[in-house]
Amino acid sequence: MSNISKFSDTTNNTTSEQLETMKKILSTNQEIKFNASEMQNKVQVAHSAALLYKETVMSTLANLTLLKTKVGQSENKSGDIQSNLEAIQVLNQEILNTYVRDVASIKSITSEINATVVSENEVNATYDQGLQGIQTAEEAMNKTQKALEKSNMAIEKLKGIQSNLMLAELMRQETEILINTTLEKKQNSL
Numbered sequence: 141m142s143n144i145s146k147f148s149d150t151t152n153n154t155t156s157e158q159l160e161t162m163k164k165i166l167s168t169n170q171e172i173k174f175n176a177s178e179m180q181n182k183v184q185v186a187h188s189a190a191l192l193y194k195e196t197v198m199s200t201l202a203n204l205t206l207l208k209t210k211v212g213q214s215e216n217k218s219g220d221i222q223s224n225l226e227a228i229q230v231l232n233q234e235i236l237n238t239y240v241r242d243v244a245s246i247k248s249i250t251s252e253i254n255a256t257v258v259s260e261n262e263v264n265a266t267y268d269q270g271l272q273g274i275q276t277a278e279e280a281m282n283k284t285q286k287a288l289e290k291s292n293m294a295i296e297k298l299k300g301i302q303s304n305l306m307l308a309e310l311m312r313q314e315t316e317i318l319i320n321t322t323l324e325k326k327q328n329s330l
Contacts, residue, residue: 187256193249196241207234 210231241249 185252189249189252189256193246193253196249200241207231210234
């Protein structure tokens with residue numbers, strides 16, 4: 141075999157091995173990308189479940205608070221026993237109609253929330269956005285306060301001008317009366 145054919149065989153083997161290695165790397169990268177997408181989907185599902193759980197808890201809390209308020213109000217009512225019984229029956233029916241998730245469902249949602257991985261970067265970014273929103277609101281409030289102060293100063297100036305105009309009108313009227321009185325006296329003396 142000549143040297144050229146040996147070199148050609150060696151080059152073909154090396155290229156094939158490199159191609160196989162690149163295929164394995166590409167396959168591994170695709171798996172990693174798929175796994176990352178799956179993880180992102182699971183995080184989104186867990187986040188949605190957490191929001192749903194929060195909504196449910198807030199709704200239940202609002203219902204229970206309303207019911208507690210109504211019960212407290214009914215205790216403070218005086219009067220006819222029959223009307224108190226009717227109010228209690230209505231409250232009882234509202235309590236019976238209130239939907240509260242079963243313990244297993246709440247435990248399941250709690251487990252999903254606990255299993256949810258939240259990135260510290262996302263939390264920090266959200267926190268920073270909140271701080272930025274507060275700062276923007278404070279700046280707007282300061283500008284509004286300054287505008288209100290300027291407006292109040294302008295109103296005070298307008299009141300001063302109005303007062304001066306009223307005083308000038310009174311002085312004009314008094315001057316006119318004095319002129320008329322002087323003219324009458326002058327005509328009478330002639």
